[in-house]
Amino acid sequence: MSLAPTPSQTVGPFYGYALPFARGGDLAPTGHPDTITVHGHVYDGAGEPVPDALVEIWQPAPDGSRTGAPGSLRRDPVTGGIIGRDGVAFTGFGRVATDADGHYVLRTLPPGGAPYLSLIVFARGLLHHLCTRVYLPGRADPTADVLLASLSPGRRDTLLAAPDGGGAPGVLRFDIRLRYDGVHEETVFLAFH
Amino acid sequence: MTTLLTQGDISAEIADEREAYAARVAAGAPVENHPGRGYAPYRGSLLRHPERPLVAVHGDPEAVELSGPVFGVTDVTAFDHDLTRQHRGEPLGERVKVTGRVLDRDGRAVRGQLVEIWQANASGRYAHQRDDHPAPLDPHFTGVGRTLTGDDGEYEFVTVKPGAYPWRNHVGAWRPAHIHFSLFGTAFTQRLVTQMYFPGDPLFPYDPILQSVTDESARARLVAAYDHDLSVPEWALGYRWDIVLDGPSATWTEEGR
Numbered sequence: 001m002s003l004a005p006t007p008s009q010t011v012g013p014f015y016g017y018a019l020p021f022a023r024g025g026d027l028a029p030t031g032h033p034d035t036i037t038v039h040g041h042v043y044d045g046a047g048e049p050v051p052d053a054l055v056e057i058w059q060p061a062p063d064g065s066r067t068g069a070p071g072s073l074r075r076d077p078v079t080g081g082i083i084g085r086d087g088v089a090f091t092g093f094g095r096v097a098t099d100a101d102g103h104y105v106l107r108t109l110p111p112g113g114a115p116y117l118s119l120i121v122f123a124r125g126l127l128h129h130l131c132t133r134v135y136l137p138g139r140a141d142p143t144a145d146v147l148l149a150s151l152s153p154g155r156r157d158t159l160l161a162a163p164d165g166g167g168a169p170g171v172l173r174f175d176i177r178l179r180y181d182g183v184h185e186e187t188v189f190l191a192f193h
Numbered sequence: 194m195t196t197l198l199t200q201g202d203i204s205a206e207i208a209d210e211r212e213a214y215a216a217r218v219a220a221g222a223p224v225e226n227h228p229g230r231g232y233a234p235y236r237g238s239l240l241r242h243p244e245r246p247l248v249a250v251h252g253d254p255e256a257v258e259l260s261g262p263v264f265g266v267t268d269v270t271a272f273d274h275d276l277t278r279q280h281r282g283e284p285l286g287e288r289v290k291v292t293g294r295v296l297d298r299d300g301r302a303v304r305g306q307l308v309e310i311w312q313a314n315a316s317g318r319y320a321h322q323r324d325d326h327p328a329p330l331d332p333h334f335t336g337v338g339r340t341l342t343g344d345d346g347e348y349e350f351v352t353v354k355p356g357a358y359p360w361r362n363h364v365g366a367w368r369p370a371h372i373h374f375s376l377f378g379t380a381f382t383q384r385l386v387t388q389m390y391f392p393g394d395p396l397f398p399y400d401p402i403l404q405s406v407t408d409e410s411a412r413a414r415l416v417a418a419y420d421h422d423l424s425v426p427e428w429a430l431g432y433r434w435d436i437v438l439d440g441p442s443a444t445w446t447e448e449g450r
């Protein structure tokens with residue numbers, strides 16, 4: 001490595017008309033029987049929901065391919081508006097802003113060859129984004145996965161999506177806690193070297 | 194009742210942070226290329242960053258994050274890179290061309306990747322309902338652009354120079370003019386969201402967001418260069434800003450195999 005990197009800066013409060021796009025959180029084709037829903041709140045260190053966070057997801061396709069596919073922001077050729085994915089290609093990428101209640105929802109297909117989804121969180125107030133992983137129940141072996149095995153049980157639990165009580169099958173909850181609030185463990189965030 | 198924070202308070206904190214960083218480096222700590230996530234002069238950061246250190250993931254060639262999303266001609270239209278032509282009329286302001294290359298830390302061009310920008314209009318107002326400060330909206334300017342990088346990693350936008358705008362970090366807080374940038378590399382580990390500034394802005398020393406990058410040369414890398422050769426006579430001023438993405442890339446693992 002020789003070149004010095006460009007520093008990060010916060011996404012700020014006004015990305016909302018620029019970065020989120022139509023059906024940004026719907027990676028799964030509409031009505032696909034294998035669809036899983038991953039949803040949760042983003043919380044700050046006071047335990048308050050964060051209404052101006054942006055969550056991005058990247059994952060392998062169900063067949064294990066990691067090449068992704070273009071078309072997440074597919075455009076209407078007449079108006080130029082974003083009409084979103086074509087429902088055939090699995091782009092592997094999604095992006096969704098939290099709502100006024102700090103809540104986000106992703107609908108996707110289970111990844112092939114990996115027990116987790118990769119998430120990045122941006123927010124006003126956050127000067128450099130945070131990376132984490134959503135480990136899927138029944139697919140992640142906490143003793144075999146190198147990352148999970150390295151964490152204490154309390155910390156590890158922050159990376160495990162939980163079946164959502166009373167919800168339909170395939171509905172998983174994954175809250176993101178940016179900072180310890182005095183009660184709840186903060187989410188494990190990752191650095192890649 | 195809390196006392197109102199003044200620019201003097203914030204400037205003193207900025208100076209303290211800079212001094213502390215200089216002392217760390219003098220004691221042998223590494224150069225900090227990115228802002229620390231908890232930078233007190235930027236009050237919005239206080240509750241929104243982890244207490245605990247990040248958990249390092251390294252040497253795992255199977256990490257999903259070593260690959261990343263791709264974009265193509267379906268995702269960007271031919272008009273997206275010109276923010277002055279997205280409406281029936283032309284926006285007010287100083288027309289500028291902003292161009293540069295997107296590279297990884299080994300100097301390799303990042304090809305065919307998505308670059309997204311957003312910005313305030315020439316008066317310093319965002320086309321966002323939560324921006325309610327009393328500067329005029331421009332019916333001919335939204336302030337959103339996208340493009341794909343070329344074979345040499347190059348990108349180009351045509352826009353108007355954004356205005357400075359006030360915010361509520363402290364009394365009399367103004368952001369220097371900036372364009373927000375979002376970039377993808379060849380791996381999700383290289384993801385970058387940042388801001389580009391214009392050279393010589395008198396607001397630089399007062400702004401806790403720019404100053405959160407405590408290293409002087411790192412901070413300088415957020416400032417574009419005026420390039421007279423890029424300026425187009427009687428049409429636009431040219432600025433050059435190259436971007437270097439941090440983090441391991443996908444090819445890093447391929448080469449290791």
Ligand SMILES: [Fe+2]
Nearest residue numbers: 012014371373
């Ligand atoms: Fe801004």
